[in-house]
Amino acid sequence: MARRASPACWWRPMRSATESGGWPAGLAALAGGAPAAAVPLLEEAAAAGEGGGLAPLNLGLALMQLGRLAEAVPALEAAARALPGHAEPAFRLGTIAGLRGEAAQAEAHFHAALARDPRHVPALAALAALEEESGRIEAAVARITCARLLDPAEPELDVAAARLALRLDDLPTAIARAEAVLAQRPAHAGAARLLARALLRRDGAEAALVDVATRAAADPTSAGLAVAAAELHGAAGRYPTALAELRVAAMLAPDAAEIQAALGLGLADAGRGQEAEPLLRAAIAARPGDLDLRNRLATVLWKSHRVSAMLEMLEEAIRAFGPQPILLMNQALALNALGEQAAALEVAEAAVAHPAGGTQALMNRMAVLPYHPERGHAAALLAAGRAVAARLGPAAASPARPRDPDRRLRVGLLSGGLGQHPVGWLTLAGLEALPEAEFDLIAYSLKPRSDTMAGRFRARCAVWREVGALDDASVAAMMAVDGIDILLDLGGYGDGGRPGLLQRKPAPVAIKWVGMQTGSMGLDGLDWMLTDHWETPAGFDAFYAERLLRLPEGYVCYLPPAAAPPVAPLPALTRGHVTFGCFNNLAKVTPPSLRAWARILAAVPGARLALRTHALGEAATRDRVRARLAAHGLPEDRVALEGGVPHQALLAAYGGIDIALDPFPYAGGLTVCEALWMGVPVVALAGDSFCARHALSHLANTGLPDWVAATEADYVALAIERARDLPRLAALRAGLRARVAAAPLCDAPRFGRSLAAALRHAWREWCGPATPV
The missing domain is CATH 3.40.50.2000 (Glycogen Phosphorylase B;)
Structure with missing residues (x-):
């Protein structure tokens, strides 16, 4: 789920020179960290005209702190009218626009705030965040440099400076700025992660870990250094150790919302949703403007099969943040999982139509469309898949491999289901039956699995790689080094699928098989669809961008569970x-x-x-x-x-x-x-x-x-x-x-022979006619 850079927020009540009437109680409640109690008092004050324009301004602040962004807008607009020379209303409206994904409106509001007060540091920082997100890094650096001159004591500006320095590969500056923040705030998780990333890039994983351990020995109560260690262990794939470090950080800083959120995210990644949920909910309450936290909570609810709760949470987020594509995409998945296919596709189409929907929205639609009772037909799936391909761009050139039609082949398996999963039950026995003398199997696992079937996959594969944390380019480069001849995609447009990787053409021959095998993927990076004559009888070729590689019998080999109970009599x-x-x-x-x-x-x-x-x-x-x-x-x-x-x-x-x-x-x-x-x-x-x-x-x-x-x-x-x-x-x-x-x-042996013949046929087709010597 996507993470978006958000404009910086300074939650400070705005006071008037003289405070009289009934509204100081609302101001005091807001200053005391009780925005829910402040809202009715400030509503009453604003209606009575107390405090001038500052009453609706503080009402807007209170509503923003509660995550009620849509309700905050009218109050802030009233404050802007009442305080035409004041920068704060424009800044707060820009903050809401940024949180709602409305970058152009946000930028206009921040410029309006600076027109009223050129020394308004939060507006400078917020503009820098927008410039960073749009790739204008040098402009963002200039903004942050100006802001730091105006307010050298604000640690969030140092965090922004460290992040920008890291993007420019200025590692000394990134490290210095992160260190400066941690010296002031030892529990600052964001600065700790930036320090870890800079050290990792400078020294490598093991040396960076030694560096952080040395720092922690000198300051054993620093929660931030435990977060830095967790970041480095995670980068090295040592996820249990990373989670243990986050637990240490949370114990050292029980009141640090960002660290508690990090622990919640770590628990969610480890599949421990029951422990993660209360931490994520608390983090959302403390950081209502963090859209990523809501998305991660949605994932936790999804994985625990509480889809109605997930949908309710998403609907609340849409009311606050507006119909942002990431929220719409998750809402579409939730509605579909509830069996409300028409509503799901309508929402998925809205995400596609959104200016910021992009490729991800098109792929999300592919995950919903096959279930629709009228529109999920083969021709529609092909058209939707081709729309994804058009957005991704044409497939890369096929990599060079020795064009020997009879040599031993290296076959890559790309999947998050290499274990006790439908992919496993329908492919493992057939893959085990492939002749080992003819085929090396190399696994590119998108999700770690440790069950018995995962062990069998590992035993059959010559090489096993956990690649879920890597981007498409990195995985494609790894496959190139591994010399993959044939890539079997076992993910499609499902959870964890990698269509973008397929378009990079990391192997000369790419074949779709099982794993969200709903119809054509529409990609020119895929060469074949593994099928049979029942799935795709004669005349069905027109529904597929891929060539149809038909097996003589079924296209899967079912592995019955060894411990299945006996068949019961007819009830x-x-x-x-x-x-x-x-x-x-x-x-x-x-x-x-x-x-x-x-x-x-x-x-x-x-x-x-x-x-x-x-x-x-x-x-x-x-x-x-x-x-x-x-x-x-x-x-x-x-x-x-x-x-x-x-x-x-x-x-x-x-x-x-x-x-x-x-x-x-x-x-x-x-x-x-x-x-x-x-x-x-x-x-x-x-x-x-x-x-x-x-x-x-x-x-x-x-x-x-x-x-x-x-x-x-x-x-x-x-x-x-x-x-x-x-x-x-x-x-x-x-x-x-x-x-x-x-x-x-x-019949695994029988299927293995058929699969071997099909893979060899696809390879020989790529090799082309034999060249006379």
């Missing part, structure tokens, strides 16, 4: 009614799916429907879903809404399901494989996009193509027909696991 035989189930995430549960499910329940007497996914563990989300169910005619007393459980328990829950109902248009992938392994057949509907045909591929690859419908009406009829034949259903269930185990879907 309908003892319950007296059929139980349908869907264990997919809510983003896939569309209005057409709900409409079809309502028709099925209406036609099958006594039937029940069980929905299970992590998001349904949140009460507010269950309430939203119940309202949607009712709107589509699904009776509440016949639908169970169940939250997520550990994987073993999830598999066991299939013991209570007779027939799985696959959602559409975005079909189940891993969920279909797991249902089949647990003896539960799946009724599915095939569309035209790649993700609309996952279930078809898996079912057909298991010998069950007759469980896939071509229209919504056929889908409903198919579910009703199968639910009425319990003996046939029971017989299928009893033998389904053995059938899946024997099918190509789970």
